[in-house]
Amino acid sequence: MAADPAVQLAPNVWRLRLVGDFVNGFAFREDDGQVTLVDCGLKRSPDRMSAGLRSVGIAHEDVTRILLTHAHSDHAGGVAEMARRTTAPVSVHSHDAGWVRAGKSPPLDQSLRLGRLMQRLMRKGKPAFEPVPVDEELTDGQLLLIAGGLRVLHTPGHSPGHASFLHEPTGVLITGDALFNMRGIGFSIPFFCTDFKLSRHTAHRFSELDFSVAAFTHGPHVSTAARTYVGEFLAAYQAG
Numbered sequence: 238m239a240a241d242p243a244v245q246l247a248p249n250v251w252r253l254r255l256v257g258d259f260v261n262g263f264a265f266r267e268d269d270g271q272v273t274l275v276d277c278g279l280k281r282s283p284d285r286m287s288a289g290l291r292s293v294g295i296a297h298e299d300v301t302r303i304l305l306t307h308a309h310s311d312h313a314g315g316v317a318e319m320a321r322r323t324t325a326p327v328s329v330h331s332h333d334a335g336w337v338r339a340g341k342s343p344p345l346d347q348s349l350r351l352g353r354l355m356q357r358l359m360r361k362g363k364p365a366f367e368p369v370p371v372d373e374e375l376t377d378g379q380l381l382l383i384a385g386g387l388r389v390l391h392t393p394g395h396s397p398g399h400a401s402f403l404h405e406p407t408g409v410l411i412t413g414d415a416l417f418n419m420r421g422i423g424f425s426i427p428f429f430c431t432d433f434k435l436s437r438h439t440a441h442r443f444s445e446l447d448f449s450v451a452a453f454t455h456g457p458h459v460s461t462a463a464r465t466y467v468g469e470f471l472a473a474y475q476a477g
């Protein structure tokens with residue numbers, strides 16, 4: 238039997254398993270039933286996302302907002318289709334908004350050999366994902382009135398406008414790609430970043446935050462001693 242398409246992280250907060258635990262989206266439900274999605278996975282993810290929503294009693298028409306952590310095809314690949322299904326407007330940090338509107342990924346880190354190689358392999362001018370209009374451009378520190386308050390944390394480096402989100406009422410932190418949790422916690426994959434050093438640097442912002450669940454786009458979430466899990470990783474890196 239396939240694993241559950243939705244895993245509850247906190248009351249009215251779910252992780253939507255779009256490709257097993259390898260690619261996740263998230264859903265936040267208000268008291269009045271309105272739902273916000275965070276990230277929409279790959280181009281092929283919308284059916285899986287819809288199934289996850291359905292499994293927890295959420296209909297397409299309940300979704301009134303879609304947020305993106307950044308303009309990469311494994312986060313924004315399904316957004317145009319989910320926007321069609323739900324008619325919800327899309328929000329992303331201002332520094333990635335242009336890329337989302339164009340359906341293109343920001344440049345890769347040219348200080349890395351693999352970054353230069355990957356950049357050459359990406360066909361010039363060809364969209365990485367279906368473009369979608371951006372309704373609202375997010376800014377660092379903004380508190381979105383979503384399920385009691387979702388804080389926008391600009392964590393650039395992986396992409397110029399990469400954002401993480403902290404749900405203040407429940408302590409669920411969505412790291413996006415600032416940290417991965419594939420076979421253990423780690424920084425972003427260097428050659429998929431616009432500026433890997435900056436991405437590593439801004440991930441340290443998490444050690445100053447109060448959270449109880451660490452939720453990653455890539456990998457299973459951590460709900461036991463999450464702050465210690467993330468904090469010890471970041472501290473070890475700083476010490477080393």
Ligand SMILES: [Zn+2]
Pocket residue numbers: 307309395414429
């Ligand atoms: Zn990414």
